[in-house]
Amino acid sequence: MESYAAVTGDGVPLGAQEWPARRVPVGGVDLLVRDAPGAATDLPPALFVHGLGGSSLNWTALGLLLNDTVRGMAPDLPGFGRTPLSGPAGISEQAAVLIQLLEQEVKRPVHLFGNSMGGASAVALAAQRPDLVTSLTLISPALPHPRVSASALWFAALATPRLGSVVLERSRRLPFDRRFQASLAMVFGDPRSLPPEVRAAYEAELRRRDTDPWVGQATLDGARSVLRSSLAPPRRSLWADAAKVECPVLLIYGGKDRLVDARIRTKAQRTFPNARLLYLPQSGHVAQMEHPEQVERAFRQLIS
Template sequence: MPVAGVELLVRDIPDAQPDLPPALFVHGLGGSSLNWTALGLLLNGTIRGIAPDLPGFGRTPLQGATGIAEQAELLIQLLEREFDEPAHVFGNSMGGASSVALAAQRPDLVKSLTLVSPALPHPRVSASALWFTALATPRIGPAVLERTARLPFNQRFEASLALVFGDPRALAPEVRAAYEQELRRRDTDPWGRQATVEGARSILRSSLARRGRSLWADAARVECPVLLIYGGKDRLVDARIRMKAQRAFPNARLLYLPRSGHVAQMEHPDEVARAVRQLIESNPQLD
């Protein structure tokens, strides 16, 4: 569908009744709408929703800038187009950061916010921070991605599994197969490396923003109920930041999954779905 001059691929939650509350699912850097398949199916009796492939990812070509601010603006226009009431918004990683910016700018569009390993600025220097810094650096970032692309696919696939999931060996065979199929398809996208570099630069810029303009300042302005989900084996977002995140949002609850990695909605969808239902059921205004 055309949104803000961009041709977005958008998926629907199958078999959800049209009178259920609306929802929006936002994937992270290098992800796609397919990252929400399992959770969407588990919640199709609770919410109806859509999941876009953001520009440069999934099946949506790179069109314009792909930073956090641009994603938030695109999501605002998508929500205004698709729904006539506030939506439950779900965001993972960079998509979580964009969802925080969205909720801070347009609280009238967001009924609740579920954030899975959101890419909020971290005060500690970590391996993932150094990785994003390398990707965001001119010449170095493209060179790193180009060198990685030359590696045998199976080697890159196993490395990606180890980076994203807490325990790749425990993945259901169909999840592993779908993830492999998506990575093979992604290899054919001519815009993939540029989108990844631009996304990494946006995450780095957000970590360097002045205090009053940071994502933490945005978090303090989010008044809707928030569910924060962190994985103890997340190699991209340090779960030790979870307590600071819970304090930053005025109305937040926390789910910590010790065995989960960066995409808990894929790795432990039952636990995430249960927490989402509890969030909605404990807040009557969210029905």
């Protein structure tokens, strides 16, 4: 089985290498934006969008694998990573921030990548502004799902006034090691397959996140937005947006995903007009981190 232990000449796993970062004023906040190193300036641009609770670091390995083909850019969305919260942190607000970022920083359509809630925001962006998107790659996108799951109940609890704050506060009181192990089990299909350096980088980011004062509110806003999207009427739903996306779409689902039920992949492939599917039975919620080589190959096939 493949893992993402790919390394550079200095022996450091790709997933443990941070891209150079800069600050870009967008929508009243200074976004932290990372640029994939080593990519030629004349390559087609790519935008990588992380999910709820994630950051630009979720795309490190995949972006480096693709830096001979696209010029990657990955922001920390408001309220996540190293970008402070500047207002509501829902799907529509994220899409608006991303549109403004593209209009400011990129003068041509991008290959757009989105994971989880970032996938939902990417769908909204591609539906609203097809002129900005060349292709769309969605990894476990947070599209409305009819089946009630443990994660859906957790989102519902977070989205409930007062209850959500209580749930978050109780979680934060747990010892860090316990929360870290729970996060590994929830996000990755097989945490034991992670290279030690990558596991350490993931742990360090979670520890750093504990110090950010905006994390709780951003998490509540995101959970409420995901829940609202699942309750939207059909004509205003993300599925309606998906049906409008005409560019080539790559859908990636993991068989061990505990947050997005991979059984929705059939509906997703039917709904997007021009979609192909990659199903990874051993992957969890972040295939771009766990199996980046397979995601890389599928993307290259998509654009070829």
